[in-house]
Amino acid sequence: MSTDLARRAKRVAEVAALHADAVDREGRFPAEAVAALKTERLLGLQVPTQYGGEGAGLAQIAEVCCTLGQACSASAMVFAMHHIKLASLVTHGLTSDWHCGLMAKVANEQLLIASSTTEAGIGGDLRNSLCAVEAEGELFNLGKDASVISYGSQSDVILVTARRNPEAPTSDQVLVALMRDQMSLSRTSTWDTLGMRGTCSEGFRLEAKGVPTVQILPKPFAEIAAQSMLASSHLLWSSVWFGIATYAVDRARSFVQGEARRRPGTVPPSALRLAEAASALQAMKATVLGGLRRYEGAQHEPDELSSLGFAVSLNNVKTTSSNMAVDIVQKSLGIVGIAGYRNDTPFSLGRPLRDVMSAPLMIANDRILSNTANLLLVQKGGGQLLSA
Structure with a gap:
């Protein structure tokens, strides 16, 4: 990450950290952190330079996710989810004048993008939809019972999955970009959770009428999911979790160092546990960096992005890093003890x-x-240890 980008991310993280406890306690949107993201022009990072952005790659976005994750998990997750959807526009919208115009607006006006892929009756299976685009000439209508739209009430744009038409099978999907003034959202459920409270992932009935069909992305959603959403979601989420784990290990390190200062000449018993946590954190970092390198090597190769091996690799990054993050934070809590529990x-x-x-x-x-498991049943064997 460039020095300039690192400084901007740090300034946002400082704002996010000031309000993190209040965001969590009140279960509210991290408005201050998102305002700081806009001030620092970080919502348009990925947009190509010809449309007013900075053309940042996924690795740079991941670094910002990590920095924010150490300050406020919810703020980091909002930033990550925004850029996951923006990745779909950048990767698959360049052949559409309308979507190129939308990217320019995102960069210039720092618009916040949300996602509507889950649906009542489908659950978390983003590769199936019940709702459908109902086209009438060059306009369409769309109604969706969205079981979750994270920060839907605060977003400027929502990317929505739906069947291509009412006769299409549930897996024949498109991705539609809807502007705030083109839709209505009626809240159907609240977001009262154990953690990540500031993402405000409420349920809504979404209605859009008379929307121009040019706002439907030209590529089938199956391609979008395989070639951009899979990698960006697994890698950016994992970067947020790495940031959370890093913060926890830093707290544990500070605690053990304090114990050592109180007893000069002795090594606190908890130092061994700290070494284990630091080792696990390093292994998690290697997992995420390995996934980023795999993506960077494949990002201009659509066949590789859609391959079984790539999907398996990125799936493993997500499952491995998510489990490791939980384990590392729990290890850190064990080191700090009651001071961490309070x-x-x-x-x-x-x-x-x-x-x-x-x-x-x-x-x-x-x-x-x-x-x-289903992919492994049809994947061919082989591969080299150092090039896997």
């Missing part, structure tokens, strides 16, 4: 622990492992 000490790890517990659940690791 909410009123400098070493408190209650909020990071509750937030990181969401990692194996979004999307559920069991669902991903089931998908990986």
Whole structure:
């Protein structure tokens, strides 16, 4: 990450950290952190330079996710989810004048993008939809019972999955970009959770009428999911979780160092546990970096991005990093002890622990492992250890 980008990310993280406890306690949107993201022009990072962005790659976005994850998990996750959807526009919208115009607006006006892929009756299976685009000439209508739209009420744009038409099978999907003034959202459920409370992932009935068909992305959603959403979601989420785990290990390190200063000449018993946590954190970092390198090597190769091997590799990054993050934060809590369990000490790890517990659940690791198992049944064997 460039020095300039690192400074901008750090300034946002400082704002996010100031309000993280209030965001968690009140279950509210991290408005201050998102305002800082806009001030620092970080919502348009990925947009190509010809449309007013900075053309940043996924690795740079991941670094920002990690920095924010150390300050406020919810703020980091909002940033990550925004860029996951923006990745779909950048990767698959360049052949559409309308979507290129949308990218320019995102960069110039710092618009916040949300996602509507889950649906009542379908659950978390983003590769199936019940709702459908109902086209009438050059306009369409769309109604969706969206069981979750994270920060839907605060977004400027929502990318929505739907069947191509009412006669299409549930797996024949398109991705539609809807502007705030083109839709209505009626809340159907609230978001009262253990952690990640600031993502405000409420349920809505979404209605859009008379929307121009040019706002439908030209590529089938099956291609978009395989070639951009899979990698960007698994890698950016994992970067957020790495940030949370890093914060926890830093708290544990500070605690053990304090113990050592109080007893000069002795090594605190907890130092061994700290070494284990630091080792696990390093292994998690290697997992995420390996996934980023795999993506960077394949990002201009559509066949590779759609391959079984790539899908298995990125699925493994998500399941591995999410489990490791939980384990690392729990290890750190064990090191700090009651000072980490309490909410009123400098070493408190209650909020990071509750937030990181969401990692194996979004999307559920069991669902991903089931998908990986199906892929392995048809994947050919082979491969070299150092080039896998």
